[in-house]
Amino acid sequence: MKQVLAVMTLLAGLAGMIAAPQALAGEAGKYHVVIQVSEDNPTQWNLALNNAENLQQALGKGNVEVEIVAYGPGLKMLLAGSKVAGRINGAMDNSVDIVACGTTMKKMKKTKDDLIGGSRVVPGGVIEIADKQRAGWTYIRP
Amino acid sequence: MKQVLAVMTLLAGLAGMIAAPQALAGEAGKYHVVIQVSEDNPTQWNLALNNAENLQQALGKGNVEVEIVAYGPGLKMLLAGSKVAGRINGAMDNSVDIVACGTTMKKMKKTKDDLIGGSRVVPGGVIEIADKQRAGWTYIRP
Amino acid sequence: MKQVLAVMTLLAGLAGMIAAPQALAGEAGKYHVVIQVSEDNPTQWNLALNNAENLQQALGKGNVEVEIVAYGPGLKMLLAGSKVAGRINGAMDNSVDIVACGTTMKKMKKTKDDLIGGSRVVPGGVIEIADKQRAGWTYIRP
Numbered sequence: 001m002k003q004v005l006a007v008m009t010l011l012a013g014l015a016g017m018i019a020a021p022q023a024l025a026g027e028a029g030k031y032h033v034v035i036q037v038s039e040d041n042p043t044q045w046n047l048a049l050n051n052a053e054n055l056q057q058a059l060g061k062g063n064v065e066v067e068i069v070a071y072g073p074g075l076k077m078l079l080a081g082s083k084v085a086g087r088i089n090g091a092m093d094n095s096v097d098i099v100a101c102g103t104t105m106k107k108m109k110k111t112k113d114d115l116i117g118g119s120r121v122v123p124g125g126v127i128e129i130a131d132k133q134r135a136g137w138t139y140i141r142p
Numbered sequence: 143m144k145q146v147l148a149v150m151t152l153l154a155g156l157a158g159m160i161a162a163p164q165a166l167a168g169e170a171g172k173y174h175v176v177i178q179v180s181e182d183n184p185t186q187w188n189l190a191l192n193n194a195e196n197l198q199q200a201l202g203k204g205n206v207e208v209e210i211v212a213y214g215p216g217l218k219m220l221l222a223g224s225k226v227a228g229r230i231n232g233a234m235d236n237s238v239d240i241v242a243c244g245t246t247m248k249k250m251k252k253t254k255d256d257l258i259g260g261s262r263v264v265p266g267g268v269i270e271i272a273d274k275q276r277a278g279w280t281y282i283r284p
Numbered sequence: 285m286k287q288v289l290a291v292m293t294l295l296a297g298l299a300g301m302i303a304a305p306q307a308l309a310g311e312a313g314k315y316h317v318v319i320q321v322s323e324d325n326p327t328q329w330n331l332a333l334n335n336a337e338n339l340q341q342a343l344g345k346g347n348v349e350v351e352i353v354a355y356g357p358g359l360k361m362l363l364a365g366s367k368v369a370g371r372i373n374g375a376m377d378n379s380v381d382i383v384a385c386g387t388t389m390k391k392m393k394k395t396k397d398d399l400i401g402g403s404r405v406v407p408g409g410v411i412e413i414a415d416k417q418r419a420g421w422t423y424i425r426p
Contacts, residue, residue, distance in 0.1 A: 031272055038331060038426050047180060047214045051268045054245050058266050072331045072426065103338050124342050126335045130317055130422040138272040141283045141425045142180050142214065173414055189322060189356045193410045196387050200408050280414040283425045284322050284356065 071125025101125030213267025243267030355385030355409025385409030
């Protein structure tokens with residue numbers, strides 16, 4: 001009996017070890033997608049926004065969590081006056097998480113006030129993307 | 143004894159939970175690679191085709207499953223008359239799965255007849271890529 | 285008792301099955317990131333080098349393993365005389381693994397002597413990236 005308890009403790013530990021990815025996969029099949037924007041290129045910006053839109057339309061907004069991370073030359077997508085500012089506001093209204101790289105902002109001497117309102121700032125764009133992949137998210141680089 | 147059976151049932155359940163990725167990883171080490179093409183750029187198209195070729199040559203055709211998904215501006219790679227039409231036919235002959243994004247086709251007012259014969263159409267290219275990643279496939283964005 | 289032993293053997297086997305990804309995830313949270321360079325484009329080369337730098341600065345050099353794989357048109361980043369040769373030497377000094385695709389080298393008729401000293405040559409760049417992803421590494425395509 002004691003041994004059985006020991007085995008069950010081991011089992012619980014093992015289940016815990018694989019809990020993170022399983023939790024994601026198990027959440028009623030919900031999709032989690034992080035989309036990277038790292039180019040100063042409105043064609044890519046529109047493609048990233050299309051990707052987010054298409055995921056939501058095909059799966060249903062409640063079944064997919066979408067985050068767009070802009071870093072490096074891609075940060076320009078999120079500056080006030082960006083060519084896709086209107087579409088970004090629309091994406092935010094649709095619960096797409098719009099994320100700016102703090103490291104790039106420092107390099108470009110930009111502050112939160114220079115960004116389209118509602119953008120979320122993270123310390124580093126690449127680390128944000130790595131963290132998402134490590135948590136089981138799908139990575140899309142349009 | 144009953145407890146042991148309970149543990150074994152738990153174990154079986156646990157094994158089932160991790161079966162999907164394990165099945166892939168366990169299939170005698172077979173590789174599964176999804177290659178994205180999302181640019182209107184023949185250099186990238188050729189690179190994607192080279193990637194597929196190199197994977198097959200290095201690993202042996204039987205040991206790797208390769209799918210190329212074209213979406214957005216990348217769909218042009220799969221239109222009849224594409225600059226790489228010959229190479230795509232060759233890739234198909236080598237069992238590379240050539241996949242076109244149905245959402246992009248609708249936007250560009252293209253039908254299956256506009257595509258290089260043998261292309262497979264999926265509802266959405268990004269969802270196809272997400273599904274593959276979720277099933278444990280390797281993602282390559284040339 | 286015998287059954288319990290059997291269960292523990294099963295458990296050990298199960299733990300072994302998931303050992304590869306777990307080992308990575310469990311290594312005190314260490315990050316493992318493979319960065320792809322496949323364009324003949326110094327903007328992308330600098331972005332890849334920035335990504336490596338930022339990961340090391342944010343996480344601490346001991347907490348992240350970074351590998352940059354150059355293949356296809358991206359191989360030019362690693363040729364002696366490359367516009368970013370100085371930065372690549374700096375990255376090597378900081379333990380970033382700089383890797384060249386042997387298949388591309390053969391196509392471009394280059395040998396190890398044509399590369400920036402210290403570059404590591406692998407048979408195929410795409411297979412190297414696939415292997416890393418299969419081992420649980422994060423994939424970044426700047």
